[in-house]
Amino acid sequence: MNKTMIRVVGLLLAIATFLLIAECAKKDKPLLGSGDAASAVYVAPGDYDEYYAFTSGGFSGQIGVYGLPSGRLFKQIPVFSLFPENGYGFNEETKDMLKTSFGHIPWDDSHHPQLSQTDGVPDGRWIFINGNNTPRVARIDLRNFETDEIIEIPNSGGNHGSPFITQNSEYVVASTRFSVPIPQADVSIDSYKENFHGTLSFIKVNPDDGHMNIEFQILVPGFDYDLASGGKGPSHGWAFFTSYNTEQANTLLEVNASRNDKDFIAAVNWKLAEEYLAQGKGKQKPGKYSHNYMNHDTHSSVSKMHKTVTVLDPADCPGLIYYLPTPKSPHGVDVDPSGEYIVGGGKLAAVVSVHSFSKMLKAIEDGKIIGEAGGIPILDYDATIAGEVTNVGLGPLHTQFDGKGYAYTSAFITSEVVKWKLGTWEIVDRIPSYYSIGHLMIPGGDSRKPWGKYLVALNKMTKDRYLSTGPELAHAAQLIDISGEKMKLLLDFPTIGEPHYAQAIPAELIHPKTTKIYKLEDNQHPYATTREAEARVERKGNVVHVYMTTIRTHFKPDNIEGIQVGDVVYFHVTNLEQDWDIPHGFAMQGAKNSELLVMPGATNTLRWEPEQVGVFPFYCTDFCSALHQEMQGYVRVSPKGSKVPISFK
Amino acid sequence: MNNRFRWILAAGTLLLAGTFIFPLWSITVEAPQYPEGLGIYIRINAVDGQHPHDLKNLNLVNHYIGMKEIVPESIPELKFMPPIVAFLMLSGLLVAWKGGQRLLYIWLGIFTLFAIAGLIDFYLWNYDFGHNLDTEHAAITIEGMTYQPPIFGTKTMLNFVTTSLPSGGGILAFGSILVGYVVAFLNRKERKTS
Numbered sequence: 001m002n003k004t005m006i007r008v009v010g011l012l013l014a015i016a017t018f019l020l021i022a023e024c025a026k027k028d029k030p031l032l033g034s035g036d037a038a039s040a041v042y043v044a045p046g047d048y049d050e051y052y053a054f055t056s057g058g059f060s061g062q063i064g065v066y067g068l069p070s071g072r073l074f075k076q077i078p079v080f081s082l083f084p085e086n087g088y089g090f091n092e093e094t095k096d097m098l099k100t101s102f103g104h105i106p107w108d109d110s111h112h113p114q115l116s117q118t119d120g121v122p123d124g125r126w127i128f129i130n131g132n133n134t135p136r137v138a139r140i141d142l143r144n145f146e147t148d149e150i151i152e153i154p155n156s157g158g159n160h161g162s163p164f165i166t167q168n169s170e171y172v173v174a175s176t177r178f179s180v181p182i183p184q185a186d187v188s189i190d191s192y193k194e195n196f197h198g199t200l201s202f203i204k205v206n207p208d209d210g211h212m213n214i215e216f217q218i219l220v221p222g223f224d225y226d227l228a229s230g231g232k233g234p235s236h237g238w239a240f241f242t243s244y245n246t247e248q249a250n251t252l253l254e255v256n257a258s259r260n261d262k263d264f265i266a267a268v269n270w271k272l273a274e275e276y277l278a279q280g281k282g283k284q285k286p287g288k289y290s291h292n293y294m295n296h297d298t299h300s301s302v303s304k305m306h307k308t309v310t311v312l313d314p315a316d317c318p319g320l321i322y323y324l325p326t327p328k329s330p331h332g333v334d335v336d337p338s339g340e341y342i343v344g345g346g347k348l349a350a351v352v353s354v355h356s357f358s359k360m361l362k363a364i365e366d367g368k369i370i371g372e373a374g375g376i377p378i379l380d381y382d383a384t385i386a387g388e389v390t391n392v393g394l395g396p397l398h399t400q401f402d403g404k405g406y407a408y409t410s411a412f413i414t415s416e417v418v419k420w421k422l423g424t425w426e427i428v429d430r431i432p433s434y435y436s437i438g439h440l441m442i443p444g445g446d447s448r449k450p451w452g453k454y455l456v457a458l459n460k461m462t463k464d465r466y467l468s469t470g471p472e473l474a475h476a477a478q479l480i481d482i483s484g485e486k487m488k489l490l491l492d493f494p495t496i497g498e499p500h501y502a503q504a505i506p507a508e509l510i511h512p513k514t515t516k517i518y519k520l521e522d523n524q525h526p527y528a529t530t531r532e533a534e535a536r537v538e539r540k541g542n543v544v545h546v547y548m549t550t551i552r553t554h555f556k557p558d559n560i561e562g563i564q565v566g567d568v569v570y571f572h573v574t575n576l577e578q579d580w581d582i583p584h585g586f587a588m589q590g591a592k593n594s595e596l597l598v599m600p601g602a603t604n605t606l607r608w609e610p611e612q613v614g615v616f617p618f619y620c621t622d623f624c625s626a627l628h629q630e631m632q633g634y635v636r637v638s639p640k641g642s643k644v645p646i647s648f649k
Numbered sequence: 650m651n652n653r654f655r656w657i658l659a660a661g662t663l664l665l666a667g668t669f670i671f672p673l674w675s676i677t678v679e680a681p682q683y684p685e686g687l688g689i690y691i692r693i694n695a696v697d698g699q700h701p702h703d704l705k706n707l708n709l710v711n712h713y714i715g716m717k718e719i720v721p722e723s724i725p726e727l728k729f730m731p732p733i734v735a736f737l738m739l740s741g742l743l744v745a746w747k748g749g750q751r752l753l754y755i756w757l758g759i760f761t762l763f764a765i766a767g768l769i770d771f772y773l774w775n776y777d778f779g780h781n782l783d784t785e786h787a788a789i790t791i792e793g794m795t796y797q798p799p800i801f802g803t804k805t806m807l808n809f810v811t812t813s814l815p816s817g818g819g820i821l822a823f824g825s826i827l828v829g830y831v832v833a834f835l836n837r838k839e840r841k842t843s
Contacts, residue, residue: 552709578702627788
């Protein structure tokens, strides 16, 4: 081999080695989660997560249930949207849950889950969530993870600022994003300043069973009300609502509602409102709204339409509301665990303004009033402000607390979480989010007792975070360890719909209390069949009731004849099982609604209107046993007026 | 018998009262699908589930292999047993009161006979449940496979691990008969030495 050859080979080898190293270096891009981050979020097979996290489904209208720290999705709770997966909103028992004054609305936009609280601490009984588009508030029972009640909010448009809770779940509050004519009327949109108003609604929660009713609404000037927070500790008895568009623009709000240096946080003394109500200051005003709830004995929804609502006018109720000027279209308003600080996120500013509750009371006492808006006194900014957090990042939105004296604010525009100290207002740490964080959540981080170990960043944009799924992507959540001095990114996981806000609570407050089955002997459904011997088919005119039972592994009856085209057939399916995790499904060929997924001991009803002559199968959709595939039956459909009698076996 | 033995015998006899409170026997089955376990208690007058609905769920599982349904109302022994045990208790107390050695032997003999008969009966029921299978209606039939649960101990049948053990009432009944034998033995020894 000559020297040239050796040089060439040597050169080639050198190039190859270089390329190899370059390739390895590329692959070896440092991972954000190092080895210890992986073990921090690892929940071994069969082990349980430490926390339940509930994320709003956003435009899915539902709630996602996740485990923390693993980020595993356990369930989607259907709330405001149809859910053919289990028949929610389709079956006869739940379809009235979606009833509103506009009729049956099959969808909504759910933003803010809120756990019920006792003494300012999440208690794991219920979770509330708002429907934004058709103003509603829902309550979900955390024993069975099912939507138990939905109440519509009258005199509202865009129920965004809801459902935030008071310290002992006395009320959940709801504020109108859109001001609207109250009562609704055919008026020029340009008459906005004259004809449009907002409302702040106080929904009373029955401490025994959670049942909601709209105790009163407060009529407020026609701004856009954004978010809210209940007072706690010393500020218990007050609720705080942010507003923007105090300019009262009705077009191109992007520009026209961003002119004022300061908009307002409305501080509402609801204990005083109760006194005014007792004095008879509340007036019955028109306001049509639907109130739907599940009857636990019959497993069926009850729907009532109301026509009027009690309204308080601040003009008749001095001291009910004060406006706290707050810079630049404040978005979130968050009260710290001590109840003293009211933190306003100046959405279009680079500053977080912190009002002091005690200074606010003093300013009221000293009459530090600089004007009024729509008859509501405006307090002097300098008299209520406790401090400003500057350089907090651009577009500060929401703040949560860790219970150790620190606050964490999300900054949308600069896409980061900023940690700062209450009292000194100095920034101590910041961490990027991927990308464009909206809300952030610490378990109990809006309560008097945060469990300040983790923080979840809920992001609006995902881009390249996961394997691409085309133009439409899952939203991203990031789990951040906040137990130490420096925040540490642990995990990045996709979420359903668009998670706006979320809540989390230690698993032991919910897990041991969950329902496993419904007791068959307690089933009071009017069409329940609690013994197989009672399974039958009954015709009443052109309505046919099928009283059907399921148990591993058969339907009774499984052969039905005598049905005619034009009949309305109700399959009332009772699941006779009394064993955990043995639901049975029921799917009928040609049914234009959905399947049924019947939990052990429950009865669900599917309505079917056969349109074609023939013999059509039905079957169980939930793999229930080794003989699941044998769990099936037939319905014979004869022409209208046929002589084939009703029969079954 | 001396007074001390008579008191001990009376106390031992009273242990039988426990069989009216605690189950005689426990049969549990474990399988991957039943991580929380599934089990029944055999009581002096009843057969019931160890958790609510266990009996129903066990019958549901059994029906796949053609085992008969366990219907407590159709088991006549559950009606006979309470009076028999009540008789053993009262007669035991009578023996303790009278104090005669001969009476004690007769009582022990009767008790022992009932105990053996009970165990044989239990075995026969288990044999019947495990062997007389309704193969025509069973979804799963495996050639040569029987499903007789053990009287004492653990046995694996298909995916189920079945464990059968005396429970509180059964243990107390054993204790009761044991006290009778110990008293009889010690009394005999004492009489020989005196």
